[in-house]
Structure formats: structure tokens, C-alpha cells
Amino acid sequence: MALLEINSLGKSIGPAEILKGIDLTVEHGEVLGLIGPTGSGKTTLLRLVDLLEEPSTGSILFDGREVSRRPENEKLAARRKMAMVFQKPVMFKASVEENVSFGLKMRGRKGAEGGREEVKEALAAVGLSGYESRDANTLSGGEMQRIALARALVLQPKLLLLDEPTANLDPRSAASIDNLLQSLKRSRTAVIIATHNMHQCRNLADRVAVLQTGRLTAQGKSEEIFSDKTMAQSGRLFSGIRVPW
């Protein structure tokens, strides 16, 4: 049974069709790369999966149950098994530690020893050890991105949703995050990573889905999508996708 099953998903705002006819599955522990140009609907798709918005058509099944059209308390239960890192994440007006442990607190874990250890580990994983008592809003954009990642990782979600996780990072930080994401593959965490970066996608993803103007134009194993044959047609297929530096 797949962890995530998306059937004929569509989202419209008024006359604008942001997403249409999306069929997608993600298996437990799988990394799915979602690649597509700006405005193709990647963020909207991730938001729908995280149940932050309701789809106009279609349905989402998570862990075998329909969740997208259920009452809020059921959505919350599903959402608590996921974690999302937004593009340009925002920090709460609090310390780094409070930010990272936020999700734990929401799930009722009092700040005691258990939480603190996990926060420490998460910060170490993103390369920001010792940042606990810093004011989260004084950090650089790249640091904030990594804190947001730590904030999600510390929850050990079944499904991790990443929206351009290394977009604002300098090459060195980006590389260390890529390593971290690689190590995630050993855990049972499934990941959907939306990205512009073909390199990153090719290295990390088990499967890739290509999104263009709200529709999936290609889907398949990483090797297939990035094969020489497809790359030759890349002009058409990957139009609008930035070449990575």
C-alpha cells in the first residue's frame, strides 16, 4: 500500500486552473522529485498534500485513508505525520530552540529533556550546532532555511515535503544539506522535494514527476527521466527549468 496516493487532483481559483488531473503515488521511504518551472503549481501541490488547502477535484489518500475531504480533526491527525518546509520559511519570534521544538510542543511533548536532545541532534544535522539560544529572526536567510529543515526533521515525519530547500543556500551549505537528504534515504522517511535543480533531483530522487502549467507531463524512475534520450528532448521537456550552477 502506497504511503501517498493522489487521484485526479485539481485545484482552481475562480477561472484559473492551477492544477489539473494529477495522478501520483509515493511509497514509504521513497524520494520523489517534483520538478517544474516557476508557476507550474509545485507549491500548490505540496500545500494540498499537507492538507493546508482543499482540492477542487480529486482526492488524496494518506496511509490508506482519504484525507483531503475529511473534517479538520482527521486532517490534523494526518498532517501530524507529515512536515513541510516552505520556500523562504519564516521563523517564529522566539529562540532557535523554541522554533525547532515547536512541532514537538504542538504534539504535547513538554519541553523536558527528551525534546532538548532531539533539538540538539536536529541542529547538528543541519550544521547549526550551538544555535539554540539565538534569536531566530536575526539569522541569515540560509540559516533560517536550515532551521526550518531542522524544525521539520525533528518531528521524524512519515512524509517530508520540501519546497526548494536549498534555493537560498550558498554552495557549501547546499552541499551539506544534500548530504543530509541523502542520509534520509536510509530512514523510512518519504520525501517529496520540489526543486529547480536538476542535479539535486537526479542525485536524490528515486522517482521524478515533471509538472508544467499545472499538469504532469512526465513521471517515472529517475534514470528514465534523466536518460540521454529524454535529455535530448530536454528543450521541450524541461523548458523553463534553470540550469543548475
Added chain:
Amino acid sequence: MEEICYGLLRALELIAARDPQVMEITIRSLFISLSSAFLAGIICIPLGGLIEFRQFWGKSALINLIQTLYSLPTVTVGLLVFLLISRSGLLGGLNLLFSPTGMIFGQAILVSPIMIGLTITALEGVGPQIRDTAKSLGANEKQIIVTVIKEARVAVMAAVLLGFGRALSEVGVAMMIGGNIRGYTRVLTTAIALETSMGNLELSIAMGIILITISLAINILLNRFQRK
């Protein structure tokens, strides 16, 4: 002009000598207005949160109404509360009229529109991404509200301090509900009104200075807090 200067000097004298009458009135003013700000705060902040977060028919009309009530004349509020808590009124059995408790109640009502309205404004000022972030990290509705209120805490605190300032410097409610009873419900503003009408200008000026000083202190506090 002479009177003002002379009055000012005399006023400083009274304050330095810690005139017991003036001290008593000042402490009572602070006590009553702090209490009413506190009371209004614990009701209005959550209420503001609820209004801001829920969608319902007539929401913008309600917010409009609240903002209109910001500058409700204090004497009108005083009169309405008087009718409510008079022994012949709906809440007459509580025996609140002509007592400090009644004044706290009345002033809390007076500053409630400001507190609710400014709380809503403060919460609106918190970016929508905070909500999404909290939600995506597993917060339920109540937790989201608390998180947003915490994010807006500076502006919310400003609302409370503003409410306190309004309560401290109003006359209408204090006069009608308190009755300006010497030693019991007389506060700075009602005392100033009385002493002025009696021609005791030095005392009035002294109390006026105290009132202004406290307001100044509140403002400084507010600014310090906002700069954080």
C-alpha cells in the same frame, strides 16, 4: 499665567512632601485602572483572536462597529453602565454602584472596544505564513490562535497599555459609577474635576502633573517594548 506658575510650584511641593490625600487618590486611580485593563485584557484578547480567526456572516460589520466604539464618549458609557448596575437595573443585585469594583467593571467595558479592535489589528499584522507554518508543524486551531497571539504579543501589549491609559485618564465612567466619594471612589480625574470647580487650582494642577507623568511613563514603557 501667574496662577499656573504658582500652581506648578505648589504642585511640586505637594508631590515632594507626599501629601497623603494626593497619594491616596493616586494609588486608588492606579489600582482601579490597572484592574480594569487586566480584566478587559483577559476577556478581550481571546475574543479578538476568535473574531479574527473565524469567518462568519457580518464579520466586517462587527469589526466596523468595534472600531466605531473606540471613541465612545465616556459619559455615555458611564450612563449605560449606571443604568445596568443601579439597584433598579439588571445587575442591581450585585451592589456595584458607587464602589471601586463597579468602576473597574465600568472602565473595563469602556476600554473593551479598543482592546478587541487593536488585538484584531495586531493579529492581522501577523503574516499568513506564520499560520501555515504552525499548521504544517501540527498545530490545531487553538494552538494556531495562541501562536499567532504570541507572535503579535508586542502589538497586543500595546493595546493593553493603551486601554490602561484610557481608563486612567477618563472622567465620565469614574464620576457616574464611582460618585467621587472621598476616601472611597475618588480618583485623580474626578478629584481634578472637583477641585477645579471649587477653585482649588494648585491641587488640581498637582494631580494633573501626576496624571501626565504616569501617562508619560506608560508611553516610555510602550516604546521600549515596541523596539524589541
Added chain:
Amino acid sequence: MARNLLKMALVLMALSVLCGAAGAAGGERLKLATTTSLQDTGLLDVIKDKFDEKYNVALDVVSGGTGIAIQYAQRGDVDVLIVHDKERELKFIKDGQGLERRCIAYNYFFLVGPKNDPAGVKGMNASYALATIMEKGKADPSKVMFISRGDNSGTHAREKLLWKNAGYAYSAVNTSGPWYIEAGQGMGATLNIANEKQAYTISDMSTFMAYQGNLTLVPLIEGGDELLNVYVAMAVNPEKHPGVNCVLANMFINYLVSDEGQDLIASYGKDKFGQPLFSPARGNCELIGCSEAECAARTSASCAVA
């Protein structure tokens, strides 16, 4: 630093609320409504202290015009009333709102005005003087003006009575020109206005004497039946308002009419103004038109509610 101050403020607030909730308990409290004319003289402050000393009862005095004082009593918001308008007092008793009328003190209203008396009313009969002021005021409002309390007080009621005696409908008087100004305030404030504008006004003697130091106005008519001002105390009827403190009210009234109370009233003001501001009702009952039962006599009404 600001954070600590803030915490302090919050603690202060919480403490305040707790203290308030615990209630300002202690001795008992008696609520009295009266007119600003009486309150502004300071007599009640002296009585309040003595009464508290003797009986450990705090006297809470709320003052306003006679109109609002009676309103408070009719709503049961106060336990006892002291006013000076016979017509309304009788109605109050007749309506069953009050237990009994008790005359406790008296003095006279004055007609006061500018030293140079532009309307030439000195020594006249009060109502005739008012008619003269109106005539001269209509002719030249810059020279002759009259300030009315305009607030439904006992003093205002007396003014209206004088106009009636002079043969005029009040509605004809108060709209007849800029010479007639309605202050809408207490006696002290009204005197200040009259002083500013060098105008005529009617004031009770005690307030005038208490304010005299700050005024250039002088009394032009000082006595006569028309200007008699009798202060009456009435306890609010517990049958109409079960919450009122009838026992304390009666105790207070009895104190006022007792020898000690009457002595206090009779001597008030002597040291400050050279002469007492009030005359006790005791011994002057006939003069002030109070029956023997009403005049400086202990209360006989019981507080028991049927």
C-alpha cells in the same frame, strides 16, 4: 529592563484584581445622596468623620443636583437622602419612597450680584427683584445678567418658585434672551460663572460663604420667607428597595437630630468664616415650617418590611 517592568505591571494588575475581589471589607458603609450645595460647604465631611469615629460606619456621600439625588434614592442606590425642596420631599414620602421627613438644618438663600448692583435690586423682595432683573436684563444684557443653576436642583427649584411668585411662567423666562444663562452645574461652579460675568444668581448662604474668599460678588438680598432654605433628611423605604440599609440610615438621621449632631451643625463654619453656615432645626421648627414630629425628632419608623 522593559520586560521586567512589564512583569511588574502584570503582577500589580493581578494583585489589584485580587484585592478588589477580596473586597474593601471592614466596617459598614452607608450611602448618602445629597445636593452639591450642601456637599460643597464641607459640612458633610465633618459629619462623616465624626459619625465614623462614633459608630465605625463609613459615610459615602454622592452629590449632584437635587434631581439626581432623588433619582438615586428612587432607584435604591443610596440609603438616605438630604435635600432642600419641600415639594419634591413631600412627593417622595407620598409615593412611599421614603420613610419620614426630618428637618435637620436651615439657612437662607441669597440673591447675590455685582457690587455695583446695575439692576438696583438691593433690599427688595426676592421675587420682585427677579422680575426687575429680567426687565433690565432684556433691555441691556451686557449690563444685567442672571445665572441660573439650570440643573433641576433644590436651588433651581427655589428660583423657579420665585419666578412663579413674580407671576411668570418659567418657560417664558429661560428663553427670553441672552441675559438669562443656564449654568447646568453645581453651586460652586455657578458662583464662579456669575463672578466671571459679574451677574446675579441665587445661592444658598453656606456655599456662598464658603466661596466668598474667591468672589467679588456680594449678597444683595439675605432673608425673608421666600428665601428660606430648609435641609431635610429622609431614609429610603426598605419596602420599595429591600437592599437598602435602613437601620444605618435611621441611625444616621438620629445622629443628625441628636444634641451632638445639632451642635455640630450649629457651629460649623464659625472658625473658618466667622459665623456658622447653618442654623440647627432644633428650636426653630415653627420658623422653618416643620411640624413637631418632623423637626429635629428621632425617627419613629421601623425598618421592618411587611
